[in-house]
Amino acid sequence: MPNIKVFSGTSHPDLAQRIVDRLGIDLGKVVTKKFSNLETCVEIGESVRGEDVYIVQSGSGEINDNLMELLIMINACKIASASRVTAVIPCFPYARQDKKDKGFFDIPVDNLYAEPAVLKWIKENIPEWKNSIIVSPDAGGAKRVTSIADRLNVEFALIHKERKKANEVASMVLVGDVKDKIAILVDDMADTCGTIVHAADRLVEAGALKVYAILTHGIFSGPAISRINNACFEAVVVTNTIPQDGHMRDCPKIQCIDVSMMFAEAVRRTHNGESVSYLFSNVPY
Structure with missing residues (x-):
């Protein structure tokens, strides 16, 4: 060229x-x-x-x-x-x-925008994706989850959270019905992963069959990797906008989309x- x-x-x-x-x-x-x-x-x-x-x-x-x-x-x-x-x-x-x-x-x-790659990954890697529900871990992500849910023709939900201070969630309220659904958490990035781990626990409590997380930028600082290893995720999917080889070695649940x-x-x-x-x-x- x-x-x-x-x-x-x-x-x-x-x-x-x-x-x-x-x-x-x-x-x-x-x-x-x-x-x-x-x-x-x-x-x-x-x-x-x-x-x-x-x-x-x-x-x-x-x-x-x-x-x-x-x-x-x-x-x-x-x-x-x-x-x-x-x-x-x-x-x-x-x-x-x-x-x-x-x-x-x-x-x-x-x-x-990572949406095309995310949709492709969901369809190719989650056999039960037609029984999924796309979930935002905060109210600010409503646009992105509705966009993906519309493309997949599935339902969406969101979690309203209140913080006492940065990186510490005080409470979470689920808006939407995830019972007997495959819950797919979607967010722009994950740092210490406290929010998505709490969100995953809340979805399981509400009756979700499985929980996936799809995050554009996986920063994974501090206790993030140990939190994911101990959490209920089937997989935590990120793109390679940030190097992920080390994270994937330390956490088998992390999968990477090449963009x-x-x-x-x-x-x-x-x-x-x-x-x-x-x-x-x-x-x-």
């Missing part, structure tokens, strides 16, 4: 390699290092003059450092006279974002001036 370069930051080189493999190109040459005072230094190792440049950087690990590295890489490519730098193609979970969200950036931004094809196709369409939104309105389920 001519006139295109894809560079990887240090946060998730495996995802970047998967993307360029699908595009049939090599990763761009870049050296990232830190000075003795921990200042980040980025050196672009090849010409990007007149090229479209894409930078792959995940919000995982040392998030502040990774963000700074991304900004430095953007600046370095701009100085090197790339014709266009598309550095931000965020992966949001399900509901479409409003166009005004793009005002945060002064470069082209296309939001990608590199979605990113690669978004890069190809953006490079060719095609609609990225077409990606999501024409995905076979």
Whole structure:
């Protein structure tokens, strides 16, 4: 593919390699290092003059450092006279974002959504999916669960939770009937996993036959892995927007959806001036 370069930051080189493999190109040459005072230094190792440049950087690990590295890489490519730098193609979970969200950036931004991959996983891996109910672990996720439930033609429910403080849920109230259903919890990300574990327990108490969790970004910090190992989940499914190999080794319940094809196709369409939104309105389920 001519006139295109894809560079990887240090946060998730495996995802970047998967993307360029699908595009049939090599990763761009870049050296990232830190000075003795921990200042980040980025050196672009090849010409990007007149090229479209894409930078792959995940919000995982040392998030502040990774963000700074991304900004430095953007600046370095701009100085090197790339014709266009598309550095931000965020992966949001399900509901479409409003166009005004793009005002945060002064470069082209296309939001990608995990919904197509999630629907595919459900149909291929949950034999009883037609007897499922899609559940949001909080009221704020109502849009995403209704979108998936509508696509699957199944019911949805939500859990209203009250917090005493961050990462500590005081009470949970289930709104919806999950009795004798396969409950599929859907959320945008999981950090310490206290909320989804409590939610899973609440669903079992309410009569759910099985409980799955599908989470776009699996951060899994602190006690998350031990909580999942001891919880009643059939599976906890995440995408590889964040590296998951270590988590999967430590927790057999964690399964991973590869979204590199979605990113690669978004890069190809953006490079060719095609609609990225077409990606999501024409995905076979």
